[in-house]
Structure formats: structure tokens, C-alpha cells
Amino acid sequence: MKRTANAIWNGNIKSGSGKISTQSGVLNSTQYSFNTRFADGIGTNPEELLGAAHAGCFTMAMSLALTQLGYEPGNLNTTANVYFDMEKGKIEMVELNLTADTIAGLSSKEFEEIARGAKENCLISKALTGLDITLSVEYKEG
Amino acid sequence: MKRTANAIWNGNIKSGSGKISTQSGVLNSTQYSFNTRFADGIGTNPEELLGAAHAGCFTMAMSLALTQLGYEPGNLNTTANVYFDMEKGKIEMVELNLTADTIAGLSSKEFEEIARGAKENCLISKALTGLDITLSVEYKEG
Numbered sequence: 001m002k003r004t005a006n007a008i009w010n011g012n013i014k015s016g017s018g019k020i021s022t023q024s025g026v027l028n029s030t031q032y033s034f035n036t037r038f039a040d041g042i043g044t045n046p047e048e049l050l051g052a053a054h055a056g057c058f059t060m061a062m063s064l065a066l067t068q069l070g071y072e073p074g075n076l077n078t079t080a081n082v083y084f085d086m087e088k089g090k091i092e093m094v095e096l097n098l099t100a101d102t103i104a105g106l107s108s109k110e111f112e113e114i115a116r117g118a119k120e121n122c123l124i125s126k127a128l129t130g131l132d133i134t135l136s137v138e139y140k141e142g
Numbered sequence: 143m144k145r146t147a148n149a150i151w152n153g154n155i156k157s158g159s160g161k162i163s164t165q166s167g168v169l170n171s172t173q174y175s176f177n178t179r180f181a182d183g184i185g186t187n188p189e190e191l192l193g194a195a196h197a198g199c200f201t202m203a204m205s206l207a208l209t210q211l212g213y214e215p216g217n218l219n220t221t222a223n224v225y226f227d228m229e230k231g232k233i234e235m236v237e238l239n240l241t242a243d244t245i246a247g248l249s250s251k252e253f254e255e256i257a258r259g260a261k262e263n264c265l266i267s268k269a270l271t272g273l274d275i276t277l278s279v280e281y282k283e284g
Contacts, residue, residue: 001178005193007201009218012209020198026172026186027194036166036201038143043169046202048268049195052145054170056162056217057188059149060179066153066234076151083144091269095254123226124188130271 020044038086047091049084054094054133055080057124062098065114065121066106074101091131099138111139162186180228182220189233196236196275197222199266205241207256207263208248216243231271241280253281 003029003126009018017033026108027044059078066073081095096114119125147169151160159175169186177183201220208215223237240257261267263279 001189001228002223003187003189004191004221005190005197006219006221006225007194007197008220009201009205010157010216012214013202013206016205016215022186022190022194024178024184024186024190025199028170030168032198032202034202042248044164044166044198045145046195046199047143047145048147048164048166048273049198050266050269052149052162052164052197053188053191055147055149056160056174056186056191058159059151059190060176063151063153064155067156067210067220072154073158075275076153077148078150079144079146080147081144084202087264089263089268091265107237115258118241121231122171122245123231124192126190126231127272128269130269 020049042114047084050096051080051082051094054082054122054124054128055124057122058096058118059098061118061122062100062115065118066103067130069114073103073104075098093132093134094128096133097133097138098135102142104142106141108139108141112137120124143267162191175209182228190227192233193224193236196224196264196266197238197254198259199236199264201240203260203264204257208245211256212227213245214247215245215255218242234269235274237274238277239280240277244282244284248282248283250281253283254279 006127019029031043037045084091088110146165162169173185178185179187225235227234
């Protein structure tokens with residue numbers, strides 16, 4: 001399968017600005033610029049979009065794994081923090097923090113094992129081999 | 143620096159659905175589901191968001207490189223195609239296609255060299271070491 005996105009940039013790095021769009025239209029000439037990326041301007045930036053892709057992929061992989069094991073997942077909620085270092089010119093880490101509703105018959109230990117597997121198997125994790133991915137899990141067994 | 147995004151998924155893989163949000167608010171409980179990812183449902187999916195992150199990063203890296211070399215970039219336009227294989231459970235390739243306005247004094251050969259460098263140096267490229275990244279360039283010297 002193929003998914004498509006587009007970015008347009010006009011002008012130099014500091015005073016220029018860009019627009020990002022996706023195939024689905026959920027991003028539609030969405031603004032980004034030097035300031036939205038490296039300072040606190042309003043608009044998007046590649047790092048938060050990477051975080052969105054990764055959180056989305058991992059959370060869905062978690063539902064898939066639970067479904068395949070015969071569990072009915074309730075609310076699964078993942079925050080992805082993307083850490084990057086301007087000096088080094090490198091994204092260093094994505095931190096995934098998962099919180100979930102209690103699932104009948106599923107222990108904390110099993111839940112955490114399933115989450116570790118989802119982290120490894122998620123398509124975006126498998127693509128992001130150039131950085132560290134950490135996972136924390138908050139789950140209470142019933 | 144840290145950038146943040148969030149994904150929430152409710153229910154099993156086929157009938158459940160999710161919502162993705164980013165720190166900037168450009169994604170704000172944006173819908174995604176099994177169908178928007180692997181079929182033709184309306185909504186976003188992690189792969190197009192990865193493409194958006196990569197296209198955005200590369201195009202800005204191109205403006206940075208041109209600016210640093212003393213050129214004034216005009217329109218830089220990149221489409222990112224993300225190819226994934228459901229059977230293999232793998233994103234196989236991101237294809238970056240760059241088209242650009244003519245820049246005074248810059249040859250096609252130099253432009254293409256700068257573009258190859260931007261592809262290597264872009265933060266998202268450096269994170270995506272688990273897949274192939276290809277680049278095509280369309281540029282006419284003046």
C-alpha cells in the first residue's frame with residue numbers, strides 16, 4: 001500500500017515558511033516554519049507529526065494484540081514524547097507512555113508483556129531504528 | 143527539545159477506532175481506524191503522518207542547506223510516498239520527489255548534490271534507518 005504527503009517550502013530558512021498536506025486532507029496546507037519547529041510559533045513541526053504517527057501506530061498495534069489474544073480492549077491512551085537535540089542534529093528518543101482501562105482477566109504482568117510486543121511489532125517502531133524507543137505502562141488489574 | 147502527540151484507541155481492532163492529537167493542535171482528536179489505515183476510510187493513518195513528517199523535514203533541510211550556501215530558495219515542493227506491505231508487516235520505503243524553482247547561479251548538478259545531502263542530514267531520515275529512502279529531483283537550471 002502507498003500513502004502520500006506533501007510539503008512546500010518558500011524562501012530561506014529563517015524568514016521562509018512551509019505548508020504540509022496529507023492524502024486524507026487532515027493536514028491541508030498546515031503551516032510550519034523555523035519558529036514552529038525550533039521555537040514556540042503556532043503551527044506544526046515534523047517531530048510532533050512523527051510522535052503522532054508513532055503513538056497512533058503503537059496504540060493500534062496494542063488493540064490488535066489484545067484482540068488476537070481474545071481480550072476486549074477498553075480505552076488505550078498513549079502519549080509519545082519526541083526528544084531531539086539541535087546541537088547534535090538528532091532525534092534521540094521517542095518515549096511512549098501507555099495508560100489503559102482494566103481488562104477482565106488480564107494481569108498487569110501479561111498486559112505489560114503484550115505492550116512490549118506491540119512496541120516491537122508496530123510498523124513505525126520497526127522503521128525508527130535510528131533512535132531509542134522507551135515504553136512506560138500504567139495499568140491496574142481488576 | 144521535546145514535542146508531544148497523543149493517540150487514544152477504544153475497542154477491538156476491527157470495530158474500534160482511534161483519535162490522534164498533537165501538541166500544536168493541528169491534529170485534534172483526528173479520527174483513524176482499521177479502515178482509514180488499511181482500506182479507504184476517511185481519516186488519517188500513521189503512514190501518511192510519517193510521510194508528512196519526512197516531507198516537512200526534508201524540504202526544510204533543503205532550504206537550510208541552500209541558505210547556508212548563500213542561495214535564495216524559491217518554491218521547494220516535496221511529495222513523500224510511504225510504501226508498506228501488510229503481509230510482511232513492514233514499511234519498506236519512503237520515496238521523496240522534490241521539484242524546485244530555478245535558483246540563479248545554481249546548476250542542476252549542484253542542486254542535486256545539495257538535495258542528496260539534505261536527504262542524509264534531515265532529522266527524520268536519520269531516525270528512519272529501518273527502511274529505504276529514495277530521492278528524485280526535478281530542477282531546471284536557468
